[in-house]
Amino acid sequence: EAQLEPMMLLDPTDCFPDRERCVVHSVRYMMQIFSLKLAKVPVNTSSVQLYGCIAARDCLDSLLNYIVNRSRDDPITVHQGSLIEMTGPKRGITMTSPVLVEFDMRIRKGEQEEDDLQLIDGAIDCELTTPSRPSTNRINGDCGAVDITLARVPGAVEATIDVIISKVQSGFSLSLSSFVFAGGSHEGIELFCGTIGESCGLTRRYVIAVQMGSWMHLKFNVGQKGSEYDDLERYCRFKADIHGCDCRQIILEHASISLKVTWLIVR
Incomplete structure (x- = not known):
């Protein structure tokens, strides 16, 4: 067991024995x-x-x-x-x-x-x-x-964003942007813009550098095909951390969007 601890400490997603006060992985x-x-x-x-x-x-x-x-x-x-x-x-x-x-x-x-x-x-x-x-x-x-x-x-960690869209009732347009704190303000990054016709996971995982302790905001714009109404906007936010992952779910009238953000230290 004594020999296993240092090896486990090399894995920033599951830092043992104390993830909260880890001194091995740094920004x-x-x-x-x-x-x-x-x-x-x-x-x-x-x-x-x-x-x-x-x-x-x-x-x-x-x-x-x-x-x-x-x-x-x-x-x-x-x-x-x-x-x-x-x-x-x-x-x-x-x-x-x-x-x-x-x-x-x-x-x-x-x-x-x-x-x-x-x-x-x-x-x-x-x-x-x-x-x-x-x-x-x-x-x-x-x-x-x-x-x-x-x-x-400065002082950044890696955020990997996974998006799964399920329970699709009808086709809709979707744009996804990330806003991260950089140089004194939040700046946007366009991650996805396209049409969703069926349940799926977005084709790639999105990797973002986020300053430790700051908030990463995700913005969704959803438009119903043939709808007279303006696009629907939804927001969620995640606080940057050295370890672990955060999950969210957005329930819409015509689909469900599941989000998973995994925090890592670039080594």
């Missing part, structure tokens, strides 16, 4: 990417089909941690000035040392890949001087530009 600086926006597109083009990747490498893992990862066979249609849907990260991005953000995004033009246009290609270093208040940097490329908004969040 750290993390990067949070709030949004990616298509800032410029080729002249006379209102929307484009994008594919490719944007990913981060931090000191914990030299492998790519994808923020966007789309194949040419599964592009996304984006208008100038609109958000580019983020598909990651898969885990929190630690920022106790500079983070490398790599990108290779392309515009699909026709049947052959050689006809496609290079939107952006290259890499940027995000230094430790990155402010805690979200700031926007423009990545210029051969055929357009992307704006990336990010911040270095």
Whole structure:
């Protein structure tokens, strides 16, 4: 038993013997990417089909941690000035040392890949001087530009959000956003925007950096198909913690939404 305790202490989801006063797992600086926006597109083009990747490498893992990862066979249609849907990260991005953000995004033009246009290609270093208040940097490329908004969040923990939608009575539109405290105010991150037609779990888990002791707010906008009424808004909030998980359930007229937020320390 004496040999098992240190091994169990390495697991921040179930810290034994005293989760409340744990001194083994501690908060750290993390990067949070709030949004990616298509800032410029080729002249006379209102929307484009994008594919490719944007990913981060931090000191914990030299492998790519994808923020966007789309194949040419599964592009996304984006208008100038609109958000580019983020598909990651898969885990929190630690920022106790500079983070490398790599990108290779392309515009699909026709049947052959050689006809496609290079939107952006290259890499940027995000230094430790990155402010805690979200700031926007423009990545210029051969055929357009992307704006990336990010911040270095002090004393942060990792929140993983799982969403399951059940008891669906009829189809509805759903948008989900997270608001976290950063640089003195709460800033929003769009997590999901789409249509729900049947019971399901949202296709990915959402990973957010949250400052320890602050509140993470989740906002749901629900619209009934063919309804004359305004979208229904629902809110819930979760207080950041080093260990454990929190669960909530939102009961709507046409569905039930179950939420689970798991708190982890990025190691």
